[in-house]
Amino acid sequence: MSTTVETVSAAARTAPAAVIVAIDGPSGTGKSSTSKAVAAQLGLSYLDTGAQYRAITWWMLNNGVDVSDPAEIATAAAKPVIVSGTDPLAPTITVDGEDASGPIRTQEVTSKVSAVSAVPEVRTRITELQRAIAAGAEGGIVVEGRDIGTTVLPGADIKIFLTASPEARAARRSGEVKGSDLAATREALVKRDAADSGRKTSPLAKAADAVEVDTTELTLSQVIECVVTLVGEKQVAK
Numbered sequence: 117m118s119t120t121v122e123t124v125s126a127a128a129r130t131a132p133a134a135v136i137v138a139i140d141g142p143s144g145t146g147k148s149s150t151s152k153a154v155a156a157q158l159g160l161s162y163l164d165t166g167a168q169y170r171a172i173t174w175w176m177l178n179n180g181v182d183v184s185d186p187a188e189i190a191t192a193a194a195k196p197v198i199v200s201g202t203d204p205l206a207p208t209i210t211v212d213g214e215d216a217s218g219p220i221r222t223q224e225v226t227s228k229v230s231a232v233s234a235v236p237e238v239r240t241r242i243t244e245l246q247r248a249i250a251a252g253a254e255g256g257i258v259v260e261g262r263d264i265g266t267t268v269l270p271g272a273d274i275k276i277f278l279t280a281s282p283e284a285r286a287a288r289r290s291g292e293v294k295g296s297d298l299a300a301t302r303e304a305l306v307k308r309d310a311a312d313s314g315r316k317t318s319p320l321a322k323a324a325d326a327v328e329v330d331t332t333e334l335t336l337s338q339v340i341e342c343v344v345t346l347v348g349e350k351q352v353a354k
């Protein structure tokens with residue numbers, strides 16, 4: 117009998133505690149790359165909340181919703197069925213059963229997503245989904261977005277807020293698309309930041325208890341290492 121108890125306590129002592137990690141920040145700061153790598157390295161699930169806002173925007177554009185009309189967006193907000201796969205090595209997203217991972221990255225969706233995500237009914241719906249996914253991730257999860265530390269998971273074990281200069285972020289983003297215009301990319305990015313930070317309902321913001329990491333002069337590997345270290349410290353303390 118005592119052997120069983122000892123075995124269980126030994127396992128509890130050595131197994132890392134399940135942690136909830138919130139990573140927020142504006143576009144191009146490295147949230148997705150960092151979150152996926154940290155989750156994969158630490159055996160945690162991963163949730164890209166921006167992909168969910170993109171997915172609902174894509175559905176609205178495909179289903180005749182006038183995305184310049186908040187009332188129309190609000191009425192349609194409950195309709196699409198959005199399912200996120202949380203494997204950091206192969207994240208997925210479907211809308212009404214259809215793979216949406218490619219189409220949600222188009223310029224059209226990117227230019228409309230801030231207007232859709234500002235509508236309170238959309239945020240309530242997507243926030244519920246996010247909380248349910250985090251609650252179901254028994255081994256822990258890294259959730260990345262704009263309002264995870266402030267609104268979605270205010271009780272997260274660790275909160276990171278990534279920043280970088282607009283120049284660095286625009287250079288990173290335009291590096292992803294061959295022949296893209298750096299100045300236009302910067303302008304679009306700054307405009308989206310302003311819309312996301314300026315909206316009334318759960319704007320892009322750093323939580324008071326978040327650790328801010330400026331990634332402007334850091335390599336992606338350095339950022340990942342920094343976050344892995346911060347999460348490791350929390351796991352030991354739990």
Ligand SMILES: Nc1ncnc2c1ncn2[C@@H]1O[C@H](COP(=O)(O)OP(=O)(O)O)[C@@H](O)[C@H]1O
Nearest residue numbers: 142143144145146147148149288331334335336
């Ligand atoms: N510290 C970094 N240094 C250089 N490039 C980076 C860094 N972090 C991310 N990147 C690159 O910048 C681009 C945007 O990163 P991403 O993780 O998608 O940012 P976000 O999710 O914050 O929008 C990607 O091409 C990524 O490889």
Ligand SMILES: Nc1ccn([C@@H]2O[C@H](COP(=O)(O)OP(=O)(O)O)[C@@H](O)[C@H]2O)c(=O)n1
Nearest residue numbers: 143144165166167169229230233261262263
């Ligand atoms: N938690 C979140 C995540 C994204 N979003 C919205 O979704 C958009 C797309 O997010 P994203 O993370 O895919 O954007 P990128 O930084 O990858 O370009 C943001 O510009 C916000 O308008 C949000 O409102 N709240």
